[in-house]
Amino acid sequence: MYSKILVAVDGSDTSRHALQQAIELARKLSARLRMVHVVDMSWLPIGPEFAIDTGALSAARRGAGEKIIAAARDAARQAGFEAESGLIETETPLQRVAEAIAGEASRWGADLAMLGTHGRRGFQHLVLGSVAEQMARLSQTPVLLVPSPKVSPSA
16 A cells, blocks of 8 residues: 655654654555654845854754654664654745655655644644645645644544
């Protein structure tokens, strides 16, 4: 059914839950698994008028992403599963995280993309948006959204 599963991780409890679900599904299907984290560079200020060391900020974001990917690799190994992993970056200041994930799923040839959804609603959803929702709309690859274990149906 599915032979190549891509799972996006961000270090949150919801993402760790999605990773565990992805590992279990990949194991049951004897599928390959690729774990990715997106370093969002769109937030960096551009231009000489900003007295900010964007190189240091970029390096810090990449370093944080490497730690998230390392934790995902450790979780897979502890579950007795070997998986591929990668750090990807948004390619332009306007590219959304969901676009980067969808692009990686396509590039790698995934036949299923998985990610956690926080279940935000109302103002919080409006302000923070939803990578999961954008991914479901943008992806050419089937998407499996894994709800946070903390979100109750009546919330």
